[in-house]
Amino acid sequence: xxxxxxxxxxxxxxxxxxxxxxxxxxxxxxxxxxxxxxxxxxxxxxxxxxxxxxxxxxxxxxxxxxxxxxxxxxxxxxxxxxxxxxxxxxxxxxxxxxxxxxxxxxxxxxxxxxxxxxxxxxxxxxxxxxxxxxxxxxxxxxxxxxxxxxxxxxxxxxxxxxxxxxxxxxxxxxxxxxxxxxxxxxxxxxxxxxxxxxxxxxxxxxxxxxxxxxxxxxxxxxxxxxxxxxxxxxxxxxxxxxxxxxxxxxxxxxxxxxxxxxxxxxxxxxxxxxxxxxxxxxxxxxxxxxxxxxxxxxxxxxxxxxxxxxxxxxxxxxxxxxxxxxxxxxxxxxxxxxxxxxxxxxxxxxxxxxxxxxxxxxxxxxxxxxxxxxxxxxxxxxxxxxxxxxxxxxxxxxxxxxxxxxxxxxxxxxxxxxxxxxxxxxxxxxxxxxxxxxxxxxxxxxxxxxxxxxxxxxxxxxxxxxxxxxxxxxxxxxxxxxxxxxxxxxxxxxxxxxxxxxxxxxxxxxxxxxxxxxxxxxxxxxxxxxxxxxxxxxxx
Numbered sequence: 030x031x032x033x034x035x036x037x038x039x040x041x042x043x044x045x046x047x048x049x050x051x052x053x054x055x056x057x058x059x060x061x062x063x064x065x066x067x068x069x070x071x072x073x074x075x076x077x078x079x080x081x082x083x084x085x086x087x088x089x090x091x092x093x094x095x096x097x098x099x100x101x102x103x104x105x106x107x108x109x110x111x112x113x114x115x116x117x118x119x120x121x122x123x124x125x126x127x128x129x130x131x132x133x134x135x136x137x138x139x140x141x142x143x144x145x146x147x148x149x150x151x152x153x154x155x156x157x158x159x160x161x162x163x164x165x166x167x168x169x170x171x172x173x174x175x176x177x178x179x180x181x182x183x184x185x186x187x188x189x190x191x192x193x194x195x196x197x198x199x200x201x202x203x204x205x206x207x208x209x210x211x212x213x214x215x216x217x218x219x220x221x222x223x224x225x226x227x228x229x230x231x232x233x234x235x236x237x238x239x240x241x242x243x244x245x246x247x248x249x250x251x252x253x254x255x256x257x258x259x260x261x262x263x264x265x266x267x268x269x270x271x272x273x274x275x276x277x278x279x280x281x282x283x284x285x286x287x288x289x290x291x292x293x294x295x296x297x298x299x300x301x302x303x304x305x306x307x308x309x310x311x312x313x314x315x316x317x318x319x320x321x322x323x324x325x326x327x328x329x330x331x332x333x334x335x336x337x338x339x340x341x342x343x344x345x346x347x348x349x350x351x352x353x354x355x356x357x358x359x360x361x362x363x364x365x366x367x368x369x370x371x372x373x374x375x376x377x378x379x380x381x382x383x384x385x386x387x388x389x390x391x392x393x394x395x396x397x398x399x400x401x402x403x404x405x406x407x408x409x410x411x412x413x414x415x416x417x418x419x420x421x422x423x424x425x426x427x428x429x430x431x432x433x434x435x436x437x438x439x440x441x442x443x444x445x446x447x448x449x450x451x452x453x454x455x456x457x458x459x460x461x462x463x464x465x466x467x468x469x470x471x472x473x474x475x476x477x478x479x480x481x482x483x484x485x486x487x488x489x490x491x492x493x494x495x496x497x498x499x500x501x502x503x504x505x506x507x508x509x510x511x512x513x514x515x516x517x518x519x520x521x522x523x524x525x526x527x528x529x530x531x532x533x534x535x536x537x538x539x540x541x542x543x544x545x546x547x548x549x550x551x552x553x554x555x556x557x558x559x560x561x562x563x564x565x566x567x568x569x
């Protein structure tokens with residue numbers, strides 16, 4: 030025989046036979062779902078249309094006519110001119126699970142050669158179980174917990190449609206139950222249109238509200254009194270989490286107690302939560318009944334070095350009597366005499382009868398004075414010549430100069446003449462606008478007066494007048510004289526105080542012109558040499 034596959038048949042017979050399922054539920058193309066799928070068998074011819082044609086239908090298989098199916102004729106007849114004839118097989122929903130059954134249809138047809146060639150169609154009937162649904166319950170630990178209810182569906186044919194008690198149409202729902210309640214779902218399959226129902230009771234535990242019993246409000250006369258704050262908890266789920274915060278919302282403890290020692294009136298908040306996130310709070314007020322201790326120091330004082338003044342503080346608030354302690358001296362009164370020689374800060378600690386704290390403050394005494402200083406700006410520093418003094422004092426107002434030789438001046442930048450060489454102690458006394466005094470004494474060296482004369486031209490022409498270049502020295506004990514041409518060559522060098530240069534170099538007269546000289550000299554009462562330079566011109 031020839032078996033049809035893939036829903037169609039083409040043969041050399043004068044009739045083509047095909048079938049089509051009303052709903053292809055299964056992956057196998059010839060499986061029929063019991064009770065909800067029909068099969069339509071179609072016979073077509075395209076020759077001998079003017080004659081009638083009868084095709085027998087032989088039925089076999091494990092399925093039973095009427096009990097399992099209906100609609101299969103014993104034969105099919107084409108009337109003259111008719112090209113297509115079909116019939117429909119209805120599968121009976123018997124509600125009996127009896128396993129897969131089959132229907133075999135044989136069509137004995139004659140091919141063009143007159144041979145009988147049967148065409149066979151085989152269909153399989155698949156049982157459909159009754160639709161059932163079960164809601165998979167989830168455990169709820171806390172009221173308001175988010176859980177998902179899922180379903181398990183069997184029987185019928187998918188896809189299924191869902192309808193929950195809250196009109197949700199998915200196969201599962203997300204709920205946030207706060208109390209025990211029932212949830213139901215109805216499920217309808219796509220084949221039999223059967224509906225199944227299930228209901229689940231979601232149990233939500235009930236806990237007593239969290240209640241707190243905390244330390245009562247506290248009243249203390251004095252600040253900085255240590256206290257332990259305690260809280261007892263009832264209700265909730267247990268496994269409590271504690272959070273103690275102060276008035277600035279800073280965390281101070283995460284246990285059932287907190288250690289505090291506030292310096293002023295304030296409050297503390299305890300928050301307790303359980304595993305379900307339920308929480309309760311309580312506030313503990315801490316009041317210090319005595320007013321704050323405040324200390325005010327006397328104003329800043331300015332005075333001269335070594336002068337004395339009284340500094341003091343005034344206390345207010347607090348509790349009871351006041352106790353004073355000056356850290357620089359150990360005095361225990363609210364005022365003391367001080368004699369600073371430089372700007373100073375005086376620290377005092379004040380406490381009251383609480384003796385739980387102290388308030389510190391400082392009083393500044395500014396020592397002001399001029400800063401005396403001077404220097405000499407004259408050169409050279411010799412006898413019988415004016416010596417200029419430059420006053421470098423800061424913050425001065427009035428000045429007194431004592432020059433060490435009996436001389437005196439009140440000028441800011443005085444000049445003074447010493448009539449003899451020697452070392453003199455010069456004292457400058459500076460007074461500021463407040464009358465504060467500073468002084469400085471510096472030694473100065475006054476040297477013996479000396480004289481040096483060097484001419485700037487000579488005429489070596491043989492007339493016995495101004496024939497040579499020489500110098501005159503008074504009060505000088507050593508010299509070194511060098512004369513250079515314009516290229517830096519030494520033309521003449523001597524250490525003789527009574528030197529004479531006749532304008533020659535290596536026995537030959539140099540050209541007329543201007544020449545540079547350098548003189549290094551040592552005055553009679555000094556140890557350091559000095560020098561200066563000049564020019565000399567040779568003329569004819």
